Amino acid sequence: MQKKRVAILGSTGSIGTQALDVIAANPHIFEVEVLTAQNNADLLIEQSLQFKPNTVVIANDSLYGKVAEALQPHDIKVFAGANALKSVVQMDTVDIVLTALVGFAGLEPTLKAIEARKPIALANKETLVVAGAIITEMTERYKVPILPVDSEHSAIFQCLAGEFHNKIEKIILTASGGPFRGKKREELAHVTKAQALKHPNWSMGAKITIDSASLMNKGLEVIEAKWLFYLEPSEIEVIVHPQSIIHSIVQFEDGSMKAQMGLPDMKLPIQYALAYPNRIASDFPRFDFTKYPSLTFEQPDLETFRNLGLAFEALKMGGNAPCILNAANEIAVELFLKDEIGFLQMSDLVEKCLQKIDFIQNPTIENLLHTDTYTRQKAREWSKPS
Ligand code: NAD
Numbered sequence: 053m054q055k056k057r058v059a060i061l062g063s064t065g066s067i068g069t070q071a072l073d074v075i076a077a078n079p080h081i082f083e084v085e086v087l088t089a090q091n092n093a094d095l096l097i098e099q100s101l102q103f104k105p106n107t108v109v110i111a112n113d114s115l116y117g118k119v120a121e122a123l124q125p126h127d128i129k130v131f132a133g134a135n136a137l138k139s140v141v142q143m144d145t146v147d148i149v150l151t152a153l154v155g156f157a158g159l160e161p162t163l164k165a166i167e168a169r170k171p172i173a174l175a176n177k178e179t180l181v182v183a184g185a186i187i188t189e190m191t192e193r194y195k196v197p198i199l200p201v202d203s204e205h206s207a208i209f210q211c212l213a214g215e216f217h218n219k220i221e222k223i224i225l226t227a228s229g230g231p232f233r234g235k236k237r238e239e240l241a242h243v244t245k246a247q248a249l250k251h252p253n254w255s256m257g258a259k260i261t262i263d264s265a266s267l268m269n270k271g272l273e274v275i276e277a278k279w280l281f282y283l284e285p286s287e288i289e290v291i292v293h294p295q296s297i298i299h300s301i302v303q304f305e306d307g308s309m310k311a312q313m314g315l316p317d318m319k320l321p322i323q324y325a326l327a328y329p330n331r332i333a334s335d336f337p338r339f340d341f342t343k344y345p346s347l348t349f350e351q352p353d354l355e356t357f358r359n360l361g362l363a364f365e366a367l368k369m370g371g372n373a374p375c376i377l378n379a380a381n382e383i384a385v386e387l388f389l390k391d392e393i394g395f396l397q398m399s400d401l402v403e404k405c406l407q408k409i410d411f412i413q414n415p416t417i418e419n420l421l422h423t424d425t426y427t428r429q430k431a432r433e434w435s436k437p438s
C-alpha cells in the first residue's frame with residue numbers, strides 16, 4: 053500500500069507533536085513530507101532529523117540560517133517566511149495537510165491547500181471561524197474533504213458515519229468548563245495567567261488553553277461546527293461535562309442521540325482524521341466505566357463566561373463578525389498572557405470590537421484580511437486605559 057504523505061503545519065506545537073507520535077507509531081501507513089514551525093528551530097531540527105521530511109519551513113525568517121545549516125547536509129529542503137507555507141502545501145508529493153498552527157495564520161495556507169485539492173485534517177479552527185463561507189464554497193468547488201481534528205467535531209463526524217444523508221435535529225457540543233468552572237464574575241476579576249493555564253483535562257498550547265478557561269474555545273467551536281456540518285445557530289447547543297469523556301452528541305430527527313466517547317486524548321481524533329476513512333489499531337489507554345461512575349452535565353454559565361454568548365452573536369450576525377470576534381480575541385489572549393489586561397477584560401474587548409468595527413455582509417478574502425489587521429490594531433488601542 054502506498055503510504056500517505058503528510059504535511060504538518062505547526063509540527064512543534066501540541067497537536068503537531070502528537071501527530072508525529074501517531075505517525076511514528078504507524079510507519080507503514082504514514083510518511084512525513086513537510087514540517088513547519090514558527091520559532092522553535094531546535095525542535096523543528098530534531099523532528100526533521102528523525103522523520104526525514106522532503107521540505108521544512110521555519111516561518112520566522114531570522115531563524116533560516118540555523119535551520120538550513122542543520123538540515124541541508126541531510127538533503128532536506130529548507131524555506132523561511134509565511135509565504136513559503138502557502139507553496140509547500142501545494143507540493144505534488146503531499147497527500148494530506150494537517151493544519152496544526154494556531155490562529156488566523158492558518159487561513160491562507162489552508163486556502164492554497166484546497167486550491168491544490170489536498171484533503172485537510174483541520175485542527176486550526178480559527179480558519180473556519182474567520183472564513184467559513186468562503187472555505188465551504190471552495191471545498192465544494194474543488195471537491196476537497198475537511199476532516200475535523202478538534203475532538204468535539206471529530207466526535208460528531210464519527211457519529212455521522214453512515215448517516216450523512218439523515219437530517220440532524222441538533223448537535224450538542226460538550227465543554228469541560230475549564231479551570232474556572234463554578235466561579236462567579238467577582239472571583240474571576242483577579243485570576244492570574246498561571247491559574248488560567250492549568251486546564252483540568254487537556255494539555256494544549258497556551259492560546260487554546262486560555263480560550264478554554266474563558267469559554268471562547270467553545271464559542272469558536274460552535275462557529276466551526278456550523279460550517280463543518282451545515283447547521284443553523286439554533287441547531288447547536290453547548291453543555292458542560294467536566295469529565296470530558298463524552299466528546300459530543302448528535303440528535304437525529306427521530307429523537308435518537310449518538311455520542312462518541314473515550315478518554316481525553318487528542319491522538320485519537322488526530323489519527324482518525326489522518327487515516328480516514330479507516331480506523332487503525334492503537335494502544336491508547338482505554339476508557340473504563342467503573343473508574344468514572346458518574347458522568348455529569350450542567351448548563352454553561354453565560355453571565356460569567358460572556359465569550360460564549362458573544363460567539364453565538366457573531367455567528368448570527370454572519371459576514372465579517374466572526375473574523376472580528378477572532379482577531380479581537382487573539383489580541384485579548386496575547387495581552388492577558390503578557391499581564392497587560394485582566395481575565396474579564398478579554399470579553400469586554402471582544403464585545404467592543406464587535407460593536408464598533410464596520411460590518412460587511414459578504415466579505416471577500418481581501419475584506420477579511422483587512423478586517424483582521426484593522427481589528428487587531430483597534431483592539432490594542434482600546435485595551436489601553438484612556
Ligand atoms: P501550539 O501553540 O501548541 O502550537 C502551534 C504551532 O503552530 C507551533 O508549531 C508553532 O510554531 C506554529 N505557529 C504558531 N504561530 C504561527 C504562525 N503565525 N505561523 C506559522 N506557524 C505558527 O498550539 P496547539 O495547541 O497545537 O493548537 C493548534 C491548533 O489546533 C489551534 O488552532 C487550536 O485551536 C487547535 N486545537 C488544539 C487542540 C489541542 O489539544 N492542543 C485541540 C483542538 C484544537
Ligand code: MG
Binds near residue numbers: 202203204273
Ligand atoms: Mg475542542
